[in-house]
Amino acid sequence: MKTLVLIDNDALSRALLSQCLAGQGWKVLEAENGAAGLDLVVKHQPTAVVCDLRTPKGNGFKICRLIREDAQLNSTRVVLMGVSRFANDRDTAFATGADGYLVKPIAPGELLASLEQCRDDVRSAENSKTAFAGPTRVRFWGVRGSIPTPGLQTAQFGGNTSCIEVRVGDQVIVLDAGSGIRALGQELMREFHNKPLDITMLVTHTHWDHIQGFPFFIPAYNPKVNVRIVGYEGAVHGLRGALFEQMQSAFFPVGLNQMASHVTFEELSEMEFELDAVKVRAIFANHPGICLGYRLSTPSGDIVYMPDHEAYERHEIERQKIAGETSPASLDYARAQDEKVIEFIRAADVVIGDTQYDTTEYPSRLGWGHTCADDAVDLAMRAGVKHLFLFHHDPDHHDDKMTAMIARAEEKVAAAGSPMMVSAAREGAEFVLEWALPRA
Ligand SMILES: [Zn+2]
Ligand SMILES: [Zn+2]
Known part of the structure; x- marks a missing residue:
């Protein structure tokens, strides 16, 4: 089972997303602030991190930057969540190394689609191990x-x-x-x-x-x-x-x-x-x-x-x-x-x-x-x-x-x-x- 760390200060939003992800086979670890979330990320090296931009004790941009600076977390997919459609937030999210950016309220399907790439990566890595023959x-x-x-x-x-x-x-x-x-x-x-x-x-x-x-x-x-x-x-x-x-x-x-x-x-x-x-x-x-x-x-x-x-x-x-x-x-x-x-x-x-x-x-x-x-x-x-x-x-x-x-x-x-x-x-x-x- 793949692990996901969900960092969000809003308990209701956390509960909704967590329930949806658990139903799709994800093991979800929740954190209510950036520092607690980063501890979970370092300890569990999850497949994905979903993080709200505006979290106390370490905002989403900072968390994403720290994850990207850690060589051990190179393959961790990071999806940031914002509350507005500011183009600047979206651009900054990608500039800090995020793989995806979603605006709240987030439909479960939207989040799952953004995470689907993780599954494809695992499949392609598994397939590639058996694919070689020839000069x-x-x-x-x-x-x-x-x-x-x-x-x-x-x-x-x-x-x-x-x-x-x-x-x-x-x-x-x-x-x-x-x-x-x-x-x-x-x-x-x-x-x-x-x-x-x-x-x-x-x-x-x-x-x-x-x-x-x-x-x-x-x-x-x-x-x-x-x-x-x-x-x-x-x-x-x-x-x-x-x-x-x-x-x-x-x-x-x-x-x-x-x-x-x-x-x-x-x-x-x-x-x-x-x-x-x-x-x-x-x-x-x-x-x-x-x-x-x-x-x-x-x-x-x-x-x-x-x-x-x-x-x-x-x-x-x-x-x-x-x-x-x-x-x-x-x-x-x-x-x-x-x-x-x-x-x-x-x-x-x-x-x-x-x-x-x-x-x-x-x-x-x-x-x-x-x-x-x-x-x-x-x-x-x-x-x-x-x-x-x-x-x-x-x-x-x-x-x-x-x-x-x-x-x-x-x-x-x-x-x-x-x-x-x-x-x-x-x-x-x-x-x-x-x-x-x-x-x-
Ligand atoms: Zn050279
Ligand atoms: Zn050179």
């Missing part, structure tokens, strides 16, 4: 770092920022929401049209080039779509906070809470977790703020996605050179950190890795959080990776430069006598694991 298909929708770079000079490799689609049987996983996610959303809607669709979006970090496409992701505006956003808390903002802020009215005309699909957020605390049929391991990347790399173990092979990361040893060598410093201990420490990355990517079928700079560019971009391509190739060869995709292409790297970078990487691999394949990720390119991997 792993990967498609690049955005390969560029930092900022979109459309134009003739980037037409071959693509100008959209980071976004990759991974299909594991029926499961749809999206890696990051850079500007490439816009075209992916259109394609998903063409494929699924009006059928229910569950999408898991795995976010490495909330730098703008990894989330900027989300407001243009059409499936998020479709009520038949569930979008589950999974990632780690950022340095300043929570995962939800960062996506919410870029859709504030100063930046975008539609707010995150006005998206019609059911968008849920899961802020991770563990470094290993499962996305249904896919086992995921995470590693902290060497990148400003909090940024992760992910290793997805699928039934047909392992894919590592580490788009923003600065290799440690070269960083330390160049740093000591500039500082005129000699510190063998710091260099040893940096090498040990690189070894951890090697262990993380060891024997992966595919690594999609940060190779933003070449050796001539790197010294002037020291500490910007990105790897020199030569180092990425060396580390991947040492780890026994089968196929390395250069990724997070610099905005200044036009197609001719990218072609030259692939040639250099291939030379290094050949000189080392390594069997590793190396390509540059190209927008629109697709590969299937246990199938012929393409060379770009």
Whole structure:
């Protein structure tokens, strides 16, 4: 039985709603003020909270905000109730993270309809656990770092920022929401049209080039779509906070809470977790703020996605050179950190890795959080990776430069006598694991 916390200072209203909900299979816990209600919410982690806006000891806006700030309560649905039709109250309710807003007096059917989404979510989560079979298909929708770079000079490799689609049987996983996610959303809607669709979006970090496409992701505006956003808390903002802020009215005309699909957020605390049929391991990347790399173990092979990361040893060598410093201990420490990355990517079928700079560019971009391509190739060869995709292409790297970078990487691999394949990720390119991997 699902639990609901009902917070309302009006005893009669509480009794009426409680009776109606109990008759529909809900276990209802009642509170007459905000503080008592919040205690119940924290203790019972209910499926839903229904809260009057004007409650003593913590009004509805505040209760909703506190629930949204608690990572443990990410999947709790919050419905706020007002006594008037002020548009401002309604807008503020959604801005604080409410999933629904109803005006009193509330018809029981209206409340039940607003809560019905909770049941759908549970059903879809149950169904999704059994839905996987088939190969792993990967498609690049955005390969560029930092900022979109459309134009003739980037037409071959693509100008959209980071976004990759991974299909594991029926499961749809999206890696990051850079500007490439816009075209992916259109394609998903063409494929699924009006059928229910569950999408898991795995976010490495909330730098703008990894989330900027989300407001243009059409499936998020479709009520038949569930979008589950999974990632780690950022340095300043929570995962939800960062996506919410870029859709504030100063930046975008539609707010995150006005998206019609059911968008849920899961802020991770563990470094290993499962996305249904896919086992995921995470590693902290060497990148400003909090940024992760992910290793997805699928039934047909392992894919590592580490788009923003600065290799440690070269960083330390160049740093000591500039500082005129000699510190063998710091260099040893940096090498040990690189070894951890090697262990993380060891024997992966595919690594999609940060190779933003070449050796001539790197010294002037020291500490910007990105790897020199030569180092990425060396580390991947040492780890026994089968196929390395250069990724997070610099905005200044036009197609001719990218072609030259692939040639250099291939030379290094050949000189080392390594069997590793190396390509540059190209927008629109697709590969299937246990199938012929393409060379770009
Ligand atoms: Zn980036
Ligand atoms: Zn970044």
